[in-house]
Amino acid sequence: MTTSPDPGPVPEKDDRPPAGARARRFWSVRRVPAAVLAAVLLGGAGLLLYDVAAVRAGRTAMAWRRSLAHQLETRPLDDPWVLAAAALAALIGLWLLLLALTPGLRGVLPMLRTYPDVRAGLDREAVALVLRDRAMEVSGVQSVRVRAGRAKVAVRAVSHFRALDDVRADLENALAAGVGELALARPPAVRVRVARPRRKG
Incomplete structure (x- = not known):
């Protein structure tokens, strides 16, 4: 008589959709x-x-x-x-x-769906606020204005020291990491502009 090794507990089936599964926009009740x-x-x-x-x-x-x-x-x-x-x-x-x-609710950006029965979204103003906080952490940034759209995020920063190219590169890296942490279904492209503060008088 032959015996086979115990295969152990059967793993539970993971019914979560793969990362990057399509998340549709939220519909407005009009x-x-x-x-x-x-x-x-x-x-x-x-x-x-x-x-x-x-x-x-x-x-x-x-x-x-x-x-x-x-x-x-x-x-x-x-x-x-x-x-x-x-x-x-x-x-x-x-x-x-x-x-x-048409779905409407253009101000809500859908997030990635980790579970099939759970839908989440972020308001564009909240996205802009989070990215603004990330941008203010970059060395050399004095002030930042962030405008978040459905497909693009426009960032205008004022730097009072450091080279503008270095500040722009650090901003692009920080904002790219910030957009990735938001887990949006369609991550918007980030456009960064850096300038010196205007002189008074």
Whole structure:
């Protein structure tokens, strides 16, 4: 009889996605456009329903509805006002479709997804603040302005001593390390500009 060695405990399956897995942008709930559209539709529908009910009760239709019916009856389709109203309605419809099909929340940068059920993001202002703190640690930097975008981070630093090329190189290294520590799904490119302080007078 032969025996085989004990293989030991079976390792648990790691269901985490690999590093660099695609992290999609966060979707906006679009509260303001939805509220405005709902209010306009509700007000228009309520006013029209009230007028129709009043006419059914034997009263005269409101002046705006009689004027609108007259305009629709007498104006041709190629009238400039009709074309302008149609163009406006088409633009509003395209805008609503764009809002429905795009995620929005451009100010939130998605982070790498370590676990499939956990999503995290960083506000662009928080990214700029973290990178500003990292830049201020570089020797020779007097002040820094950081502007973080979705794909690029613009850094303007003022150095009051040391060679500008050395300060720029140290800034690029420090900021590259800072961007890597943020664990963003799409790390933005860093553009650094270094200048001397302006002389007063």
